[in-house]
Amino acid sequence: MEVVIQPSAEAIAVLVADAIERLLAAKPDAVLGLATGSSPLAVYDELARRCAAGRVSFARARAFMLDEYVGLPADHPERYRNVIDREFASRVDIPPDAVQGPDGNAEDLPAACAAYEAAIADAGGVDLQLLGIGTDGHIAFNEPGSSLASRTRLKTLTAQTRADNARFFGGDVGLVPRHCLTQGLATIMSARHLVLVATGRAKAEAVHQLVEGTVSARWPATIMQHHPHATVLLDDAAASGLQLAEYYRDAFAGKPAWQGL
Numbered sequence: 001m002e003v004v005i006q007p008s009a010e011a012i013a014v015l016v017a018d019a020i021e022r023l024l025a026a027k028p029d030a031v032l033g034l035a036t037g038s039s040p041l042a043v044y045d046e047l048a049r050r051c052a053a054g055r056v057s058f059a060r061a062r063a064f065m066l067d068e069y070v071g072l073p074a075d076h077p078e079r080y081r082n083v084i085d086r087e088f089a090s091r092v093d094i095p096p097d098a099v100q101g102p103d104g105n106a107e108d109l110p111a112a113c114a115a116y117e118a119a120i121a122d123a124g125g126v127d128l129q130l131l132g133i134g135t136d137g138h139i140a141f142n143e144p145g146s147s148l149a150s151r152t153r154l155k156t157l158t159a160q161t162r163a164d165n166a167r168f169f170g171g172d173v174g175l176v177p178r179h180c181l182t183q184g185l186a187t188i189m190s191a192r193h194l195v196l197v198a199t200g201r202a203k204a205e206a207v208h209q210l211v212e213g214t215v216s217a218r219w220p221a222t223i224m225q226h227h228p229h230a231t232v233l234l235d236d237a238a239a240s241g242l243q244l245a246e247y248y249r250d251a252f253a254g255k256p257a258w259q260g261l
């Protein structure tokens with residue numbers, strides 16, 4: 001796992017956008033994994049800028065979302081499909097039907113989960129998966145206790161996650177759905193490159209566990225320690241709980257530029 005500590009979300013976004021630009025230059029029909037939440041927003045801003053400037057094109061790319069709330073109306077602004085359209089897809093040249101997410105309004109949710117797994121496999125798997133991390137250590141919506149071998153399925157959100165996400169629902173936790181569909185931890189681990197972004201002190205404990213803790217379903221993101229190509233990008237606040245921060249800084253400072261992330 002590579003840990004990269006940067007001064008700001010914008011500096012992180014430049015590095016992540018560089019990696020995505022490089023991937024698409026080598027493989028224009030690459031499969032991207034998209035995350036919601038506030039953590040990837042600066043990355044989407046940077047990609048939109050580069051696309052407008054003609055530096056990068058998503059015209060042949062495909063993308064899969066990590067997760068979706070269950071039961072939000074199709075036109076609800078916080079439905080993750082709508083968030084991704086607003087923050088990313090509508091701002092770049094990716095064809096609208098090239099972006100897929102789990103169907104949180106399907107009549108048969110287990111069938112929708114199985115179909116989603118099949119769609120990812122049919123696309124050849126995800127090349128680069130963007131991730132945030134919850135304060136309780138979840139990735140996508142894999143809450144504590146999630147099977148480390150899980151695939152896309154229905155999950156119940158923790159009170160902590162619903163409280164954290166209430167800010168997107170006018171501060172009313174009662175409006176945050178209780179259930180979601182989420183890629184499983186094994187689904188995420190199947191992606192070829194994992195790129196996790198975390199900023200702010202609220203993430204410091206989860207980040208410490210992710211990088212330096214024992215691999216355990218108690219902190220689901222720790223499964224990333226088993227991934228052969230995982231990059232964790234942090235600002236100083238999110239890195240403030242790391243015991244080996246100086247080593248990570250030194251290693252990145254001495255890294256040859258041609259290696260990229």
Ligand SMILES: N[C@@H]1[C@@H](O)[C@H](O)[C@@H](COP(=O)(O)O)O[C@@H]1O
Nearest residue numbers: 036037038039132133134140141
């Ligand atoms: N399902 C999403 C996750 O994919 C995201 O990583 C996490 C952190 O969100 P934020 O980046 O807003 O802190 O919360 C949500 O619950």
